[in-house]
Amino acid sequence: MHTRRTFLQTSLAATSALLADSLGVEMIAGAAAAVEFLAPGDADFAAARALYNGGIETQPKWIARCTSEAGVQQAVRRAMEKAGPVAVKGGGHSFEGLSLNDDGLVVNVAALNELRLDAKTGVLTAGAGCRLAEVNGFLMARGRFLPAGSCETVGLAGLTLGGGYGLFARKWGLTCDHLRAVRMVAGTGEIHDSRTEPDLLWACRGGGNGNFGVVTQLTLQTRIAPKGFSSWKYRAFNLNAREATALLAVWFEATAALPREAFSAWVMNGRQVTILLTTIGAREQQGLAAFRAKLTPVTDKASDAGTVPLAKALPRYYGEPGPQLFKNCSAGFYKGFADLEAALPAVFAEVLHEPGMIFQVNTLGGAIADGRGGAYAHRDCGYLGEQQAFWEDPAHAKSRIAAAGRIREHLAQAGVRRHYVNYPDLAFHDWPTAYYGEENYRRLQGLKRLYDPQNLIRHAQSVRLPS
Ligand SMILES: Cc1cc2nc3c(=O)[nH]c(=O)nc-3n(C[C@H](O)[C@H](O)[C@H](O)COP(=O)(O)OP(=O)(O)OC[C@H]3O[C@@H](n4cnc5c(N)ncnc54)[C@H](O)[C@@H]3O)c2cc1C
Structure with missing residues (x-):
């Protein structure tokens, strides 16, 4: 599709427009803004930065509020030009605030909250910004259920990418055991689909939090809702x-x-x-x-x-x-x-x-x-x-x-x-050993080299490049 260089929506605060202009933001012609860059002075910045843990003081330089996968890709590509770092924010429940960074870009995927259910197979396709209560409400209205955690505002992606357990995991397994596919904008700016890259699916079943790229979509097998x-x-x-x-x-x-x-x-x-x-x-x-x-x-x-x-x-x-x-x-x-x-x-x-x-x-x-x-x-x-x-x-x-x-x-x-x-x-x-065990961590490091060779996507405990 044809793209053109443009300013952000006029509704954005002047600081954002200046920042976005300096980043050279591209948007798809004719489409609504796929990404908005918010700077600390902007009205929506505090909401886009907000974490469940109110004690975290980390202050990013800007936040890319993305409304589509294309927007995520644009944000990552612009950050590549500035050499990062990029943190990924979903539901904002990381105990340590690992979805923010100081002086870098935060890709906020909260607006990617589309939910689709294949009624025949019970396969759910969820945007990476969905929260657990939204998923529960959507599925249970259709007689289906996804075993996950308890807290309603936890992000589906953040929970699943690290495992995901709750009241139903002994019966059905972890949330990540229900993961069938992910789409991800890697640290290289390229889009990957685990349907053709099984190692990516392996990594995202417990080792995918802010390590390799921005997961934009998750496909999960749901269950018949218990009565x-x-x-x-x-x-x-x-x-x-x-x-x-x-x-x-x-x-x-x-x-x-x-x-x-x-x-x-x-x-x-x-x-x-x-x-x-x-x-x-x-x-x-x-x-x-x-x-x-x-x-x-x-x-x-x-x-x-x-x-x-x-x-x-x-x-x-x-x-x-x-x-x-x-x-x-x-x-x-x-x-x-x-x-x-x-x-x-x-x-x-x-x-x-x-x-x-x-x-x-x-x-x-x-x-x-x-x-x-x-x-x-x-x-x-x-x-x-x-x-x-x-x-x-x-x-x-x-x-x-x-x-x-x-x-x-x-x-x-x-x-x-x-x-x-x-x-x-x-x-x-x-x-690394505490979270993943030595063998799995080595394998995750190999995937880090593949998906994010410049270590653009990073936080204090993200998978390191192999030495
Ligand atoms: C009140 C509370 C209750 C909880 N209950 C449970 C529970 O019952 N069961 C359970 O297993 N866990 C539970 N947790 C832990 C929860 O699973 C993790 O905090 C989870 O990582 C939160 O995801 P998030 O998207 O809300 O948080 P965020 O802070 O947005 O993200 C957490 C991590 O995931 C990464 N991440 C988020 N989205 C993406 C994405 N799209 N692509 C790549 N990386 C991404 C971030 O970079 C960060 O490293 C709970 C946490 C809290 C605070």
């Missing part, structure tokens, strides 16, 4: 570290018998532990009864939320609206209780001492363990830990972040070394 959703909660109050350790040991033992339809989380918040149990299967399944029989006598309060339609249950887990002030990160993948037992006295001492600290363990396993392929390297681990620290008063940031750092070190000293890339921490030791 009912049942859940229970168990609470234990006023625990000390020894009691919390004993309760966690019982929980690990009880989860071993859970059916695949079920999910459980063990959440310690100060002196209180809450245990969540959910299922999309029959309430009377044997493993569930055994779990409940084990947990009831060792907790103070049990509650049964009954069985409700899935659409009614999902919003319960949508979480708080952003921005929030927090420091969250992976607390490691585990095969069982023994993997973290040595760290628990010190970890729980921190959770009990510093207000606002949460230590959580979630069940994985089931279909995740059966899955094959992809850069996700932790199928052998049936559990994932996460630590969280929240505050409202900025004055509390320092002590919360320090406590989170001590928990990270206690776990590392106890030998917990594998971490979830979607729960990053800039201070993880040897993060």
Whole structure:
């Protein structure tokens, strides 16, 4: 198609127009602007930069708000002329703000939010800007479902490219296990389709976050939506570290018998532990009864939320609206209780001492363990830990972040070394191996050389070029 050099839409602020002009922005003739470049003074800049983590102060030089794949390509090509760096922003939920950079270009794909479903095959085509609640709403109105995470505003692409787990992953696998194809504007400015490049699909199943290019579209196999959703909660109050350790040991033992339809989380918040149990299967399944029989006598309060339609249950887990002030990160993948037992006295001492600290363990396993392929390297681990620290008063940031750092070190000293890339921490030791394992990381580095040989697309923990 014929292209012409032009200024941006007149509605854009003067600073953007000047910036865009200096970048030599090209737009497709006759089409609406495929990309708008926003500079810090522009009215929409703050919204385009906004992250869920309100404590991140990173300030990009400009943000390319793209409304089509062609716009993404134009943005990447202009950044190539300036030698980058380029960060990629979808739903903006990166704990560490890895979707922004300082003094570079951020490609914002939020407007690529088209959803299409092939009713015969159940195959979903989603723009990379879609958020989980949009996907849920669109699919469930059509009797379909995509197993993913819980928070409604998380970006589908950011979640899937790093793995993606949630309440339904033991039954059906990770979100990335449902990925059938991606389209991506690489760091070279070229468009790639994984239908003809299977290694790209492999990388995007757990190793694709801001590493090689800008994913513009994802094709995913959906499931028939489950009808009912049942859940229970168990609470234990006023625990000390020894009691919390004993309760966690019982929980690990009880989860071993859970059916695949079920999910459980063990959440310690100060002196209180809450245990969540959910299922999309029959309430009377044997493993569930055994779990409940084990947990009831060792907790103070049990509650049964009954069985409700899935659409009614999902919003319960949508979480708080952003921005929030927090420091969250992976607390490691585990095969069982023994993997973290040595760290628990010190970890729980921190959770009990510093207000606002949460230590959580979630069940994985089931279909995740059966899955094959992809850069996700932790199928052998049936559990994932996460630590969280929240505050409202900025004055509390320092002590919360320090406590989170001590928990990270206690776990590392106890030998917990594998971490979830979607729960990053800039201070993880040897993060490439922690996220991907050595073999997968080497393979990802080979793909980095292929798709982004100039390392244009980068953030603090993006895959490095091989030396
Ligand atoms: C409140 C909350 C709840 C969460 N719940 C879950 C959960 O239940 N399950 C789970 O697995 N995870 C969960 N997460 C983690 C979540 O999966 C990651 O934070 C995810 O990376 C967020 O994606 P995003 O697009 O929203 O974020 P962004 O900050 O926009 O992006 C995150 C990373 O993905 C990259 N990226 C985003 N879009 C693209 C693209 N189109 N092309 C290439 N790279 C891209 C970015 O460069 C960045 O490195 C949660 C996070 C939060 C804050």
